[in-house]
Amino acid sequence: MNNHGMIRGIVKNPAAPADVLLRLLSEEASDVWQTLAWRSLPDRVVDAIVTSPHVTLRAAFAENKDASGDRRARLVNDPDPTVRAAVATGPQWFRSPVDPLPEWAQRALLRDGDAQVRSRAEESLPPSPALAELASDADPRRRRAACRAWEHLDPERRGLLLADAEPSVRAEAAKRASGHDADATERYLLLTDDVPVRRAQVLARAALHPVTARRLAETGDVHERAAVAGNPAVALDTARLLADDPEHAVRLQFAARPDLTEAQRAEIDYRVSESDRLGAVPWVLDATDAEVLRRCATSANTLLRRSAACNGQLPRDVVDLLGRDDDLPVRILLCENQPTVDGEVVLDVLRRWTSPLKGMLLDHPSFPRAGLARRFGDDPEPARRHLATHDPGAPAELLLRLSHDPDVRFRRALASHPNLPYGRVTELLGDGDAQTSIRAAANPALPPPLMHRLLDSAGIPRRAG
Template sequence: MLLRLLADEASCAWSELAYSRLLPDPVVDGIVNSPHVSLRESFAENRHAPGDVRARLVHDPEPTVRAAVAVGPQWFRVTVDPLPEWAQRSLLHDRDAQVRSRAEERLPPSRALAELARDADHRRRRAACRAWELLDAEARGLLLADAEASVRGEAAKKASVHDADATDRYLLDTDDEPVVRGIVLTRAALHPATALRLAGSGEVAERAAIAGHPGVALDTARLLAEDPEHAVRLQFASRPDLTEAQRAEVDHHVSVSDRLRPVAWVLDATDPEVLRRCAASGNTLLRRSAACNEHLPQDAVDLLGRDDDLPVRILLCENQPTTDGEVVLDTFRRWVSPLTSRLLDHPNFPRVGLARRFGDSPELRQRQLAVHDPEAPAELLLRLTHEPDVRLRRTFASHPNLPYARVQELLGDEDSRTSIRAAANPNVPPPVMHQLLDSAGVPRLAARLP
């Protein structure tokens, strides 16, 4: 069936097919050997395909395909299997300059990337700085003293975490945007004189970094406690060396709609007591940041599950696999976003029983929750698909517990989106699937495919 979808007549399905699902080996063979560049490009970005499988396209004749392999799957907050090192090395030394550039920019740090530290091209030496942790002391020294200012600046950026002199060199040798410089400064080692200078004359993002930096003396940071910019005051109020009473004295606020970067020192914390204090803080930004920390103790997870700030609970569900299932469900119900469906993948999402709890709810969005219940009763599904609101028919047409006789009826529904969902029902037998493809003009035989 999937091989039929590789035919030219099914090209409208190629992106969905090759990009977003796990595929059996014969279909992968068909895609890799397909004459169609767009199909191969889509597969290069498939997050379900292991790195060694995507690497089959590393020697593709089309540079755009090889570039897509170098970029790889870029799914929001999804970790993907990396390409094997031999494949990364091949892309970094590709004959096409655009492919090499994409590889230098997007491949994860690796020994293959670190090998560029002594390359004749300064752009490749700069790229090697992304593999800073894999470089030996000699290579790091050479990059810090490179003849090219952009290389020195990138090397200094990486070294700045532990070296205050490198931080000064970074500020001197780069023309990064103030926001980027501020992000670097949040984790950089700082000379007292540098911190004082930036507190008095830095851009807003730089002052904010100094205000919240745990390595900056409190007396210096206090110069920013009444800064005219709220972003600066908020970072000062999020310092680790303030009491809750002192935080409350700072003019700051966080609204539900504010999208803020987590506080660096909270993300880096490993001490359970420190994280407990952040989770119990009156400072909303500290609580949001604690929700993202992988070392958060369970009692703090439970505490934040009761937080009155919805973004705290969203971040908790996204980052903490031990979040209580009822918290995940409640957050799923309250959060209106294209990303809400990500919560369905949480290990504690309580699917079983949703039909019983919400199938008769007066609110349509609540009734739709029953679609996620693998044990939803057939009688309920039949009733919901006969309700006049077409959105319910669309929602439940693909549920595997819906009696097949009703699925057959919905295949001919006047609403095309409903019939499409019915065609996706896993109980549709292969002969009917083939008939649907026949009616769409997709040939049964594709002899040109492996």
């Protein structure tokens, strides 16, 4: 392994102690600073990063999804606006919840002396009382940002924003109020400069005056017609105007209405194929009634079942029911959105799904790691045999045998397995395949003295003291 590969492995080693990680703060290891700043870190290393003279290190730590809001807030008063802007933006990781900054930190960023930092905070901070306080700000852009915290605004401040002198503020306020106020929806439609798709997303959940709903059904663009067709607030008689719309997207939304019977849905010309990537139906996504969700889960309408799989209030029996669904995307969405889905469903989806995103399922809380070695370690099919590499209790003798598999994927996967015999791990440190040797350096079974020697050989200086 070359020196750079050695460093790339050790920085990812979950067992690397603080004194090893601290060595990676040297400029000789700058290539792995981002990886270091984004990993789980002990307090000593966090202390060193937030006081580091290097802006890139501090800014990278602000994006650490595993760092608590309190830890990231230590950079709120950083002398460099680039770092403070990174704190305001925060970690932006796909499907990864992030601990929010404490409110005092949010307020500090919203009042920062640098305009770029304030702008990032206004755009990126979650809805909160701190953001709502901007409702009375002299700057219309900040009042508009306050509308994102609509649920934290009292009726008086909402009314002031709806009547704001600045059209863009009124439009944003009207958008936020449109779910329960048809007059607000009218104002939104008059004032908004949203693109058609975004406007349709608002209309799909908006309260609508009957005359407006009919006008949109008759003369709206395809996005508006689809939104009206599926909006439960629109009278069925009006929505029926769209049952035979020439656009399939419109008919598809009409077929997913809650006020249709299964027989009525069957009369509509729509289809959902396994390859279709469709957004969840808004009213299903928002549903909290267990019986409503059960009806969606048992519907012949595939879109309703896919949408139910995304609902965060899904009862356990419905999770189990959808886990047996014939539609693979239903089961994929179930695994992506339901932490209690049966582990065998997760395993089956992992084996059948062809997307690069399938690897995320390995981190699913229900993924049945235990026992995979016993079940698949001797399977003649390489893809199934490879599942054994994910078993934390896999016996050393099996791992040793699999690590000699001619398929390089086995060496790569097993090089970082803590149960792989130590002698084999050290062999793999010098493997001709770079990915294998990097993973070997990330093996938690490596003793810290060896980690230090590897860093010595890579030219990473030891810290004084």
